[in-house]
Amino acid sequence: MEKILLDTSVLVKFFSPDEKDKKIDLLLDKIAQKKIKLILVDVALYELVNALSLSKKISSLTVFENIAAILDLEPEIISFSADLIKRGLIFMEKFNLTIYDSLFIAAAEQKKVPLLTADYKHHRKSISKNIVYYKEFNSV
Amino acid sequence: MNTIVSSKDARAQFAEILNQVMYAGREFIISRFDKPIAKITPIQSASEDKDMTKRKNVISKIVSMRKVFQTVDLTKIVIREREKEYRRWKKFS
Numbered sequence: 001m002e003k004i005l006l007d008t009s010v011l012v013k014f015f016s017p018d019e020k021d022k023k024i025d026l027l028l029d030k031i032a033q034k035k036i037k038l039i040l041v042d043v044a045l046y047e048l049v050n051a052l053s054l055s056k057k058i059s060s061l062t063v064f065e066n067i068a069a070i071l072d073l074e075p076e077i078i079s080f081s082a083d084l085i086k087r088g089l090i091f092m093e094k095f096n097l098t099i100y101d102s103l104f105i106a107a108a109e110q111k112k113v114p115l116l117t118a119d120y121k122h123h124r125k126s127i128s129k130n131i132v133y134y135k136e137f138n139s140v
Numbered sequence: 141m142n143t144i145v146s147s148k149d150a151r152a153q154f155a156e157i158l159n160q161v162m163y164a165g166r167e168f169i170i171s172r173f174d175k176p177i178a179k180i181t182p183i184q185s186a187s188e189d190k191d192m193t194k195r196k197n198v199i200s201k202i203v204s205m206r207k208v209f210q211t212v213d214l215t216k217i218v219i220r221e222r223e224k225e226y227r228r229w230k231k232f233s
Contacts, residue, residue, distance in 0.1 A: 009215045009218045013215060015202065015205055016213060028199060029150045032195040033195055050221060054217055055209060055214055062208065065201075065205070066205055069202045072201065092152070097224070098226050100222070110230075119215075119222065122223075122226065
């Protein structure tokens with residue numbers, strides 16, 4: 001089964017897709033069908049809560065329901081580990097990134113999976129061969 | 141397609157019905173006094189049905205939440221917040 005690590009910048013598109021973007025629905029369908037295994041870094045869930053809370057005046061219950069819907073997709077969640085932090089710190093130092101941004105890249109490298117991102121500023125392709133830009137992503 | 145068999149026939153042909161379910165993937169509805177009572181269905185197709193229903197529920201749950209965020213670009217918010225964090229970090233590093 002194909003595996004993919006989603007950056008928060010793509011994960012949030014499940015809830016607010018671009019108008020003409022059909023890719024996100026295909027991706028969602030494949031994940032739900034278990035044709036693609038969704039991998040997330042735990043930080044992504046906190047970022048998701050943050051983005052949802054900042055987007056509109058929505059209740060905490062609605063935020064929770066959004067998170068629960070993502071968890072229903074049965075993602076593999078990568079949590080804190082010494083190895084992940086160690087890898088993250090290397091990216092942080094080498095590429096002048098915050099630890100949060102580094103963790104996604106480190107996790108993709110650790111799991112040997114692509115990191116699908118729409119954050120082209122903090123996840124530059126030159127940093128890692130695992131980084132795949134959402135705008136160039138065609139394999140769904 | 142479902143085949144309807146009476147409880148009397150089902151009892152008499154039970155081994156054959158099981159073979160049809162197992163090897164041909166057929167489904168049988170058992171009736172008593174012309175009323176459908178039970179269904180014999182391959183386990184694999186039952187679990188596939190369950191998976192399909194679950195999948196549709198998950199997707200429709202996510203899609204239904206889009207109404208709330210119709211005019212919002214959540215990707216932009218994520219990147220904006222990261223940029224703020226980056227600037228804060230740069231200031232003190």
